[in-house]
Amino acid sequence: MTLIEQIKRGQFLQATCDFSQSFVAGEWVLDSGVHCQLLYRGVLQITPRELAADAKDIVLSSGIHGDETAPVELIQQIASSVVLGQIQPVHRLLLIIAHPEAINHQQRFMVENMNRLFQVRNFEKNNECRIANALQVAINSFYGTSIAIKPERWHLDLHCAIRPSQHDTFAISPYTDKQTRSNKLFSFIHHAKLDAVLLSNTPSPTFAWYSAEYHGAQALTVELGRVGKLGQNDFTVLAPFQHAILQLITDVALPIIWTSEVEVYQVSRTIVKRHPEFLFTFDDDVANFTFFAEGNEFAVDGDKKYVADTHGEAVVFPNRHVVVGQRAALMVKKASLIFDEQVRVYAKSNPSY
Numbered sequence: 326m327t328l329i330e331q332i333k334r335g336q337f338l339q340a341t342c343d344f345s346q347s348f349v350a351g352e353w354v355l356d357s358g359v360h361c362q363l364l365y366r367g368v369l370q371i372t373p374r375e376l377a378a379d380a381k382d383i384v385l386s387s388g389i390h391g392d393e394t395a396p397v398e399l400i401q402q403i404a405s406s407v408v409l410g411q412i413q414p415v416h417r418l419l420l421i422i423a424h425p426e427a428i429n430h431q432q433r434f435m436v437e438n439m440n441r442l443f444q445v446r447n448f449e450k451n452n453e454c455r456i457a458n459a460l461q462v463a464i465n466s467f468y469g470t471s472i473a474i475k476p477e478r479w480h481l482d483l484h485c486a487i488r489p490s491q492h493d494t495f496a497i498s499p500y501t502d503k504q505t506r507s508n509k510l511f512s513f514i515h516h517a518k519l520d521a522v523l524l525s526n527t528p529s530p531t532f533a534w535y536s537a538e539y540h541g542a543q544a545l546t547v548e549l550g551r552v553g554k555l556g557q558n559d560f561t562v563l564a565p566f567q568h569a570i571l572q573l574i575t576d577v578a579l580p581i582i583w584t585s586e587v588e589v590y591q592v593s594r595t596i597v598k599r600h601p602e603f604l605f606t607f608d609d610d611v612a613n614f615t616f617f618a619e620g621n622e623f624a625v626d627g628d629k630k631y632v633a634d635t636h637g638e639a640v641v642f643p644n645r646h647v648v649v650g651q652r653a654a655l656m657v658k659k660a661s662l663i664f665d666e667q668v669r670v671y672a673k674s675n676p677s678y
Protein backbone atom coordinates (compact mmCIF):
# COMPACT_ATOMS: atom_id res chain seq x y z
CA MET A 326 0.00 0.00 0.00
CA THR A 327 1.33 3.48 -0.85
CA LEU A 328 1.53 6.25 1.77
CA ILE A 329 -1.46 7.99 0.20
CA GLU A 330 -3.51 4.79 0.19
CA GLN A 331 -2.69 4.36 3.89
CA ILE A 332 -3.77 7.94 4.61
CA LYS A 333 -7.00 7.46 2.62
CA ARG A 334 -7.78 4.58 4.99
CA GLY A 335 -7.42 6.93 7.94
CA GLN A 336 -3.84 5.98 8.87
CA PHE A 337 -2.06 9.35 8.72
CA LEU A 338 0.18 8.62 11.70
CA GLN A 339 1.16 5.12 10.56
CA ALA A 340 1.90 6.36 7.04
CA THR A 341 3.94 9.31 8.35
CA CYS A 342 6.11 7.06 10.53
CA ASP A 343 6.52 4.30 7.93
CA PHE A 344 10.01 4.86 6.56
CA SER A 345 9.94 1.58 4.62
CA GLN A 346 8.15 3.64 1.97
CA SER A 347 9.78 6.59 0.28
CA PHE A 348 7.78 9.77 0.37
CA VAL A 349 5.75 10.76 -2.70
CA ALA A 350 3.55 13.86 -2.58
CA GLY A 351 0.01 13.53 -3.88
CA GLU A 352 -3.56 14.75 -3.74
CA TRP A 353 -7.09 13.44 -3.94
CA VAL A 354 -10.67 14.62 -3.55
CA LEU A 355 -13.22 13.13 -1.13
CA ASP A 356 -16.85 12.45 -2.16
CA SER A 357 -17.82 15.59 -0.21
CA GLY A 358 -15.53 17.66 -2.44
CA VAL A 359 -12.90 18.14 0.29
CA HIS A 360 -9.47 18.39 -1.34
CA CYS A 361 -6.60 16.57 0.43
CA GLN A 362 -2.97 17.30 -0.40
CA LEU A 363 -0.03 15.43 1.10
CA LEU A 364 2.70 18.06 0.79
CA TYR A 365 5.54 16.56 2.82
CA ARG A 366 5.84 13.51 5.03
CA GLY A 367 3.46 14.34 7.90
CA VAL A 368 2.04 17.51 6.31
CA LEU A 369 -1.55 17.19 5.07
CA GLN A 370 -3.46 20.16 3.69
CA ILE A 371 -7.26 20.01 3.70
CA THR A 372 -9.40 22.39 1.63
CA PRO A 373 -13.22 22.29 1.83
CA ARG A 374 -15.07 22.49 -1.51
CA GLU A 375 -16.63 25.83 -0.60
CA LEU A 376 -15.24 28.44 1.72
CA ALA A 377 -17.12 31.28 3.35
CA ALA A 378 -15.62 34.75 3.02
CA ASP A 379 -14.67 34.62 6.70
CA ALA A 380 -13.22 31.08 6.63
CA LYS A 381 -10.13 30.55 8.75
CA ASP A 382 -6.74 29.09 7.82
CA ILE A 383 -5.97 26.74 10.71
CA VAL A 384 -2.64 25.00 11.36
CA LEU A 385 -2.75 22.15 13.88
CA SER A 386 0.72 20.78 14.50
CA SER A 387 2.13 18.00 16.63
CA GLY A 388 5.25 15.89 16.96
CA ILE A 389 7.74 18.77 16.91
CA HIS A 390 9.10 16.77 19.86
CA GLY A 391 9.03 13.04 19.19
CA ASP A 392 8.20 11.86 22.73
CA GLU A 393 5.14 14.13 23.09
CA THR A 394 2.66 11.62 21.77
CA ALA A 395 -0.83 12.67 22.91
CA PRO A 396 -0.84 15.55 20.38
CA VAL A 397 0.29 13.18 17.64
CA GLU A 398 -2.62 10.88 18.45
CA LEU A 399 -4.99 13.86 18.42
CA ILE A 400 -3.84 14.93 14.95
CA GLN A 401 -4.15 11.33 13.76
CA GLN A 402 -7.77 11.27 15.03
CA ILE A 403 -8.59 14.57 13.30
CA ALA A 404 -6.95 13.53 10.01
CA SER A 405 -8.74 10.21 10.05
CA SER A 406 -12.15 11.79 10.80
CA VAL A 407 -11.67 14.22 7.91
CA VAL A 408 -10.41 11.78 5.25
CA LEU A 409 -13.03 9.19 6.18
CA GLY A 410 -15.72 11.88 5.84
CA GLN A 411 -16.82 11.62 9.48
CA ILE A 412 -16.48 15.37 10.02
CA GLN A 413 -16.88 18.21 7.54
CA PRO A 414 -14.30 20.96 8.05
CA VAL A 415 -15.43 24.40 6.96
CA HIS A 416 -11.97 25.99 7.18
CA ARG A 417 -8.69 25.26 5.41
CA LEU A 418 -6.54 23.04 7.61
CA LEU A 419 -2.87 22.19 7.68
CA LEU A 420 -2.41 19.06 9.81
CA ILE A 421 1.16 18.32 10.84
CA ILE A 422 2.99 15.40 12.44
CA ALA A 423 6.40 17.01 12.31
CA HIS A 424 9.16 14.62 13.30
CA PRO A 425 8.38 10.96 12.58
CA GLU A 426 12.00 9.85 13.01
CA ALA A 427 12.03 11.16 16.60
CA ILE A 428 8.57 9.65 17.18
CA ASN A 429 9.87 6.25 16.05
CA HIS A 430 12.84 6.63 18.44
CA GLN A 431 10.55 7.87 21.27
CA GLN A 432 12.90 10.83 21.72
CA ARG A 433 12.40 14.59 22.08
CA PHE A 434 14.81 15.11 19.17
CA MET A 435 17.60 13.31 17.30
CA VAL A 436 20.30 16.01 17.12
CA GLU A 437 18.81 19.31 18.25
CA ASN A 438 15.59 20.77 19.61
CA MET A 439 13.43 21.57 16.58
CA ASN A 440 11.32 24.07 18.51
CA ARG A 441 14.29 26.44 18.61
CA LEU A 442 14.68 26.51 14.82
CA PHE A 443 11.90 28.85 13.72
CA GLN A 444 13.54 32.27 14.00
CA VAL A 445 15.29 32.17 10.64
CA ARG A 446 15.85 29.75 7.80
CA ASN A 447 18.36 27.15 8.99
CA PHE A 448 21.59 25.89 7.45
CA GLU A 449 20.56 22.26 6.80
CA LYS A 450 23.16 20.53 8.96
CA ASN A 451 20.79 17.91 10.35
CA ASN A 452 17.28 16.52 9.95
CA GLU A 453 15.69 18.89 12.48
CA CYS A 454 16.99 21.85 10.44
CA ARG A 455 15.67 20.31 7.20
CA ILE A 456 12.23 19.64 8.68
CA ALA A 457 12.00 23.09 10.31
CA ASN A 458 12.83 24.70 6.95
CA ALA A 459 10.25 22.56 5.16
CA LEU A 460 7.64 23.50 7.78
CA GLN A 461 8.45 27.19 7.36
CA VAL A 462 7.86 26.82 3.60
CA ALA A 463 4.63 24.87 4.20
CA ILE A 464 3.33 27.56 6.58
CA ASN A 465 4.28 30.41 4.23
CA SER A 466 2.56 28.71 1.35
CA PHE A 467 -0.54 27.73 3.37
CA TYR A 468 -1.17 31.21 4.73
CA GLY A 469 -0.02 32.80 1.47
CA THR A 470 -2.51 30.95 -0.74
CA SER A 471 -5.68 31.68 1.18
CA ILE A 472 -8.85 31.76 -0.88
CA ALA A 473 -11.04 33.52 1.68
CA ILE A 474 -11.35 37.29 1.37
CA LYS A 475 -9.95 38.21 4.78
CA PRO A 476 -8.81 34.96 6.33
CA GLU A 477 -8.26 34.58 10.01
CA ARG A 478 -5.06 32.67 10.63
CA TRP A 479 -4.76 30.27 13.52
CA HIS A 480 -1.94 27.99 14.64
CA LEU A 481 -2.14 25.62 17.61
CA ASP A 482 1.18 23.83 18.10
CA LEU A 483 0.52 20.91 20.43
CA HIS A 484 3.06 19.66 22.99
CA CYS A 485 3.35 17.78 26.29
CA ALA A 486 5.40 18.71 29.34
CA ILE A 487 8.43 16.70 30.47
CA ARG A 488 7.75 17.22 34.20
CA PRO A 489 4.70 16.99 36.36
CA SER A 490 2.78 20.25 36.41
CA GLN A 491 0.48 22.11 38.78
CA HIS A 492 -1.61 22.77 35.65
CA ASP A 493 -2.22 19.67 33.48
CA THR A 494 -3.01 21.72 30.40
CA PHE A 495 -1.85 25.22 29.56
CA ALA A 496 -1.06 27.46 26.62
CA ILE A 497 1.83 29.79 25.87
CA SER A 498 0.96 32.89 23.86
CA PRO A 499 4.11 33.93 21.96
CA TYR A 500 5.27 37.53 22.06
CA THR A 501 5.00 39.63 18.92
CA ASP A 502 3.89 43.16 18.15
CA LYS A 503 1.23 41.75 15.78
CA GLN A 504 -2.33 41.45 17.10
CA THR A 505 -2.24 37.77 17.91
CA ARG A 506 -4.10 37.73 21.22
CA SER A 507 -7.68 38.05 20.02
CA ASN A 508 -10.67 37.56 22.26
CA LYS A 509 -11.70 34.66 19.94
CA LEU A 510 -8.43 32.87 20.60
CA PHE A 511 -8.72 33.38 24.34
CA SER A 512 -12.34 32.24 24.20
CA PHE A 513 -11.03 29.06 22.61
CA ILE A 514 -8.73 28.62 25.63
CA HIS A 515 -11.79 28.94 27.84
CA HIS A 516 -13.93 26.53 25.79
CA ALA A 517 -11.06 24.02 25.63
CA LYS A 518 -10.89 24.19 29.43
CA LEU A 519 -7.15 24.74 29.48
CA ASP A 520 -6.03 25.34 33.04
CA ALA A 521 -3.73 28.29 32.42
CA VAL A 522 -2.22 30.62 29.85
CA LEU A 523 1.27 32.17 29.87
CA LEU A 524 1.89 35.44 28.09
CA SER A 525 5.44 35.57 26.73
CA ASN A 526 7.29 38.84 27.02
CA THR A 527 10.02 38.36 24.41
CA PRO A 528 10.28 36.79 20.93
CA SER A 529 11.10 33.08 20.92
CA PRO A 530 12.32 30.74 18.19
CA THR A 531 9.30 28.43 18.44
CA PHE A 532 6.93 27.15 15.74
CA ALA A 533 3.92 29.02 17.19
CA TRP A 534 5.97 32.23 17.40
CA TYR A 535 6.90 31.84 13.71
CA SER A 536 3.25 31.88 12.61
CA ALA A 537 2.42 34.75 14.97
CA GLU A 538 5.41 36.91 14.03
CA TYR A 539 5.61 36.31 10.28
CA HIS A 540 1.92 35.73 9.50
CA GLY A 541 0.05 37.48 12.29
CA ALA A 542 -1.58 34.16 13.21
CA GLN A 543 -3.58 33.65 16.39
CA ALA A 544 -0.97 31.23 17.65
CA LEU A 545 -0.42 29.22 20.81
CA THR A 546 1.87 26.50 21.99
CA VAL A 547 -0.50 24.19 23.87
CA GLU A 548 0.75 21.80 26.57
CA LEU A 549 -1.48 18.74 26.86
CA GLY A 550 -0.43 16.63 29.83
CA ARG A 551 2.87 14.81 30.02
CA VAL A 552 5.15 12.97 27.62
CA GLY A 553 4.27 9.30 27.27
CA LYS A 554 4.23 6.33 24.95
CA LEU A 555 2.01 6.18 21.87
CA GLY A 556 -1.23 4.40 22.65
CA GLN A 557 -0.85 4.85 26.42
CA ASN A 558 -2.12 8.42 26.78
CA ASP A 559 -5.13 9.15 28.96
CA PHE A 560 -7.50 11.21 26.85
CA THR A 561 -10.07 11.89 29.57
CA VAL A 562 -8.19 15.00 30.70
CA LEU A 563 -7.88 16.12 27.07
CA ALA A 564 -11.54 15.55 26.13
CA PRO A 565 -12.60 19.24 26.44
CA PHE A 566 -9.65 20.28 24.28
CA GLN A 567 -10.50 17.61 21.71
CA HIS A 568 -14.10 18.76 21.68
CA ALA A 569 -13.14 22.43 21.29
CA ILE A 570 -10.89 21.59 18.32
CA LEU A 571 -13.76 19.79 16.58
CA GLN A 572 -15.99 22.80 17.21
CA LEU A 573 -13.30 25.07 15.78
CA ILE A 574 -12.88 22.98 12.63
CA THR A 575 -16.59 22.59 11.99
CA ASP A 576 -17.38 26.16 13.03
CA VAL A 577 -19.80 25.59 15.86
CA ALA A 578 -20.65 29.13 16.98
CA LEU A 579 -19.38 29.65 20.51
CA PRO A 580 -19.81 32.71 22.70
CA ILE A 581 -16.88 35.05 23.17
CA ILE A 582 -16.20 34.53 26.82
CA TRP A 583 -13.42 34.76 29.36
CA THR A 584 -13.53 33.64 32.96
CA SER A 585 -11.09 33.68 35.81
CA GLU A 586 -11.17 29.86 35.82
CA VAL A 587 -8.17 30.06 33.49
CA GLU A 588 -5.12 31.10 35.49
CA VAL A 589 -3.11 33.80 33.72
CA TYR A 590 0.66 34.21 34.03
CA GLN A 591 3.01 36.71 32.55
CA VAL A 592 6.55 35.58 31.79
CA SER A 593 8.78 37.71 34.01
CA ARG A 594 12.08 36.47 32.54
CA THR A 595 13.69 33.74 30.50
CA ILE A 596 16.61 31.97 32.16
CA VAL A 597 19.22 31.21 29.50
CA LYS A 598 21.94 28.67 30.30
CA ARG A 599 25.27 30.49 29.93
CA HIS A 600 27.63 28.00 31.53
CA PRO A 601 28.07 24.20 31.24
CA GLU A 602 27.87 23.99 35.06
CA PHE A 603 24.25 24.97 35.34
CA LEU A 604 22.04 23.57 38.11
CA PHE A 605 18.67 24.07 39.70
CA THR A 606 18.39 24.03 43.47
CA PHE A 607 15.46 21.59 43.18
CA ASP A 608 14.95 18.04 41.90
CA ASP A 609 14.05 17.01 38.36
CA ASP A 610 10.58 15.91 39.48
CA VAL A 611 9.58 19.31 40.93
CA ALA A 612 6.41 20.40 39.14
CA ASN A 613 6.01 23.21 36.63
CA PHE A 614 4.59 26.36 38.29
CA THR A 615 6.34 25.67 41.59
CA PHE A 616 6.60 29.00 43.39
CA PHE A 617 9.79 30.54 44.81
CA ALA A 618 9.35 33.28 47.39
CA GLU A 619 11.22 36.56 46.94
CA GLY A 620 14.95 36.07 47.55
CA ASN A 621 14.91 32.27 47.29
CA GLU A 622 17.69 30.84 45.17
CA PHE A 623 16.44 28.57 42.38
CA ALA A 624 19.39 28.16 39.97
CA VAL A 625 23.15 28.53 39.71
CA ASP A 626 24.80 29.17 36.34
CA GLY A 627 28.59 29.11 36.73
CA ASP A 628 29.26 31.99 39.16
CA LYS A 629 25.80 33.48 38.82
CA LYS A 630 23.09 32.70 41.37
CA TYR A 631 19.45 33.21 40.43
CA VAL A 632 16.99 34.26 43.14
CA ALA A 633 13.27 34.91 42.85
CA ASP A 634 12.54 38.62 42.45
CA THR A 635 10.02 40.95 44.11
CA HIS A 636 6.87 39.13 45.30
CA GLY A 637 8.34 35.81 44.10
CA GLU A 638 8.18 33.87 40.84
CA ALA A 639 7.15 30.40 39.65
CA VAL A 640 9.25 28.20 37.39
CA VAL A 641 8.04 26.59 34.14
CA PHE A 642 9.94 24.17 31.85
CA PRO A 643 13.11 24.01 33.95
CA ASN A 644 15.64 21.93 32.02
CA ARG A 645 19.27 21.91 33.11
CA HIS A 646 20.22 19.63 30.16
CA VAL A 647 19.69 22.22 27.41
CA VAL A 648 22.75 23.30 25.43
CA VAL A 649 24.58 26.48 26.47
CA GLY A 650 22.83 29.48 24.93
CA GLN A 651 19.34 27.98 25.12
CA ARG A 652 16.44 28.57 27.47
CA ALA A 653 16.75 26.63 30.73
CA ALA A 654 13.49 27.88 32.29
CA LEU A 655 10.74 30.44 32.11
CA MET A 656 9.95 32.42 35.26
CA VAL A 657 6.35 33.57 35.55
CA LYS A 658 4.13 35.70 37.77
CA LYS A 659 0.39 35.62 38.13
CA ALA A 660 -1.45 38.25 36.10
CA SER A 661 -4.96 38.97 34.94
CA LEU A 662 -6.48 39.86 31.60
CA ILE A 663 -8.36 42.83 30.35
CA PHE A 664 -10.69 41.20 27.83
CA ASP A 665 -11.19 43.89 25.22
CA GLU A 666 -14.61 43.97 23.47
CA GLN A 667 -13.00 44.56 20.10
CA VAL A 668 -10.06 42.34 19.34
CA ARG A 669 -7.32 42.12 21.87
CA VAL A 670 -6.66 40.90 25.34
CA TYR A 671 -4.21 42.75 27.55
CA ALA A 672 -2.27 41.45 30.52
CA LYS A 673 -2.39 43.27 33.81
CA SER A 674 0.25 42.38 36.38
CA ASN A 675 -1.03 41.55 39.80
CA PRO A 676 0.50 43.69 42.55
CA SER A 677 1.71 40.56 44.32
CA TYR A 678 2.28 37.01 43.12
Ligand SMILES: O=C(O)CCC(=O)N[C@@H](CCC(=O)O)C(=O)O
Pocket residue numbers: 390440484485486487488497529531533546642643644
Ligand atom coordinates in the same frame (compact mmCIF):
# COMPACT_ATOMS: atom_id res chain seq x y z
O1 LIG B 1 8.30 20.32 29.53
C1 LIG B 1 9.19 20.92 28.96
O2 LIG B 1 10.24 21.29 29.54
C2 LIG B 1 9.08 21.27 27.49
C3 LIG B 1 7.73 21.06 26.85
C4 LIG B 1 7.80 21.78 25.52
O3 LIG B 1 8.27 21.22 24.57
N1 LIG B 1 7.44 23.06 25.55
C5 LIG B 1 7.69 23.94 24.45
C6 LIG B 1 7.19 25.30 24.81
C7 LIG B 1 7.40 26.28 23.70
C8 LIG B 1 7.07 27.71 24.09
O4 LIG B 1 7.73 28.25 24.98
O5 LIG B 1 6.18 28.29 23.47
C9 LIG B 1 9.19 23.97 24.17
O6 LIG B 1 9.97 24.00 25.12
O7 LIG B 1 9.55 24.00 23.00
Ligand SMILES: [Zn+2]
Pocket residue numbers: 389390393440484485
Ligand atom coordinates in the same frame (compact mmCIF):
# COMPACT_ATOMS: atom_id res chain seq x y z
ZN1 LIG C 1 7.36 19.99 23.14
